[in-house]
Amino acid sequence: MGKISYAQYVELLMDPDTPDEVIAAFSTFLPDGPAFNPTLVPDPERVEMTADQIEAESAMGIGNGLARWRRSRRFERALRAGDARDVIVAEGDSWFQFPIFIRETVSHLNEPYLVNCLSSAGDTARNMVYGPPGRGGREYMAALDKHADRVRAFLFSAAGNDIIGEDEEAGDGTPVLRKILRRPAPGARGPEDHIDSAELDRRIAFLETAYGRVVATIRERAAFRTLPILVHGYDVPFPHPWDADDRRSPVWASKDRWLGSAFAPLGIEGGLRREILAVLIDQLYAMLERVAAQDPHVHVVDCRGALPRVTDWADEIHGTTDGFAAVAGRFHAKLVEVIGR
Numbered sequence: 001m002g003k004i005s006y007a008q009y010v011e012l013l014m015d016p017d018t019p020d021e022v023i024a025a026f027s028t029f030l031p032d033g034p035a036f037n038p039t040l041v042p043d044p045e046r047v048e049m050t051a052d053q054i055e056a057e058s059a060m061g062i063g064n065g066l067a068r069w070r071r072s073r074r075f076e077r078a079l080r081a082g083d084a085r086d087v088i089v090a091e092g093d094s095w096f097q098f099p100i101f102i103r104e105t106v107s108h109l110n111e112p113y114l115v116n117c118l119s120s121a122g123d124t125a126r127n128m129v130y131g132p133p134g135r136g137g138r139e140y141m142a143a144l145d146k147h148a149d150r151v152r153a154f155l156f157s158a159a160g161n162d163i164i165g166e167d168e169e170a171g172d173g174t175p176v177l178r179k180i181l182r183r184p185a186p187g188a189r190g191p192e193d194h195i196d197s198a199e200l201d202r203r204i205a206f207l208e209t210a211y212g213r214v215v216a217t218i219r220e221r222a223a224f225r226t227l228p229i230l231v232h233g234y235d236v237p238f239p240h241p242w243d244a245d246d247r248r249s250p251v252w253a254s255k256d257r258w259l260g261s262a263f264a265p266l267g268i269e270g271g272l273r274r275e276i277l278a279v280l281i282d283q284l285y286a287m288l289e290r291v292a293a294q295d296p297h298v299h300v301v302d303c304r305g306a307l308p309r310v311t312d313w314a315d316e317i318h319g320t321t322d323g324f325a326a327v328a329g330r331f332h333a334k335l336v337e338v339i340g341r
Contacts, residue, residue, distance in 0.1 A: 009047045013066060016073040020100045020107075027100065029252040040066070040099055067099045071106075071117050078114055085114040086339060087150040091128055091140040092157025094121035094318060095234065095327070101252070102314055103321040105157070108328030113335070115155075116143050125158035126168050129210040141217060144224060152339045153228040155331065156214060159207050159284055160234055160317065164258050176203060177262040181276070191275040194268055200280070204287050211291045215298055228338040230331060231291070232301040233284040237317055238310045239263060239273040250315040259316045301334050303327050 004012075009026055012018045026046045030039040042049060078085075090096050090106050096119035098104045106117045118139050128140075144151055162168075164177045180200050184193040211231065218224045239259035240248060249255060256264070263273045281304065292298040307313060312323035319327060 003046055003048050006042065006047055006049045009042050016070045016077070020103070024100050029101075067097055068118070068120065071097070071115075075114065075116050083114050085112070086152040086335075087147050088113045088115045088153045088155060088335075089140060089143045089147065089151055090115050090117045090119055090155040090157075092119040092155065093123045093161055094119075095160070095232075095324075096155070096157045097121055098318060102318060102324065104318070104324045105328045105331060106155075107321075108325050109155075109331060112332060116147060116151075118143060119157065122161060122165070123158070124161045124165060124168060125207055125210045126162060128158055129213055140214075141221075144218065144227075145221070148221075148223045151227070153230060153335060154218060154224075155230045156211075157232060158210070162207060163203060163280065163284075164262070164317065175262055177259070178265075180280070181262060181266055181268070183266050189272075191272060191279050194266070194272070194276050195279060200283060204283055207284070208287045208291060211288070212294070215291065215295055219295070226297050228335075229295070229298045230301050230334055230338075231288050231298065232303050232327075232331075233281055233288050235303045235305065235307045235319075235327070236274060236278045236281050237307075238313055239277065240316050242274075242310045246310055248310070248313060248315055253315060256316065297338075299334055299338060301330050303330055306330055 028043040240255045306326040307323040314320045
């Protein structure tokens with residue numbers, strides 16, 4: 001397939017029926033773009049552009065906004081056409097919405113279900129629950145209210161970026177993971193020895209309060225007193241570099257952008273990195289189980305072990321399309337259990 005014009009590229013973007021794979025074929029990622037919100041731009045090797053168009057695209061980029069718009073258009077159009085699939089509302093991060101290049105969890109769930117996805121790559125629980133107008137609970141509640149007569153479940157994916165992303169609380173640009181990790185005392189070798197337990201407990205406590213608020217906000221509506229709410233705590237990732245066969249080389253970020261770069265300054269190497277991450281993931285699941293214990297209609301989807309090989313991961317924190325298919329399968333199994341077919 002040869003080059004296309006810039007006008008044709010824009011036409012592809014603006015047509016919700018254009019498969020993501022087609023857009024991906026003519027796109028690349030903005031070099032050194034936001035780590036948690038990958039930004040697409042036309043691939044100059046595949047799209048004819050003037051110098052001004054190249055400059056404009058580099059300034060604007062395409063990411064969450066386009067992906068959300070395309071999904072919203074497809075969802076609304078399916079509703080108008082009388083699509084009979086069960087309606088689900090989903091709010092979350094990049095495990096629910098990754099721009100174009102990976103079919104993540106919701107992309108797979110959109111086959112058996114009709115998903116109103118509000119998710120954004122890079123979003124945090126802090127922003128989703130306590131954020132500015134349009135976020136902070138108002139967005140997902142607006143979607144639930146709008147589709148109250150048809151919605152069968154609410155899916156929530158949050159916490160990952162609150163732990164490995166920049167510290168929104170302090171606003172100092174330091175990744176939270178760097179503040180949770182510590183140099184152990186001489187001779188200490190266990191994963192817990194490399195974790196500041198007080199700092200981790202404080203971060204988990206914040207997340208537990210945020211999740212509790214999400215549940216309470218939804219339960220305030222009589223129509224949603226028993227609405228199934230599905231949450232998850234991710235799977236244990238493989239920090240880069242993992243082994244000699246680690247061929248992950250994402251075009252949207254440096255290989256160690258999220259995890260490896262946090263461990264390296266502390267001299268934490270090899271399998272110990274993943275053991276530490278397993279402790280953090282287990283703590284997150286323990287928190288989710290406490291939230292679920294307060295409400296019989298909150299369900300924890302355990303995704304641990306869904307992506308057991310490094311080849312199941314596209315980068316340090318995102319599965320491949322096939323990897324996310326396994327994650328979606330676990331959500332689907334739980335949905336069948338709680339809402340039937």
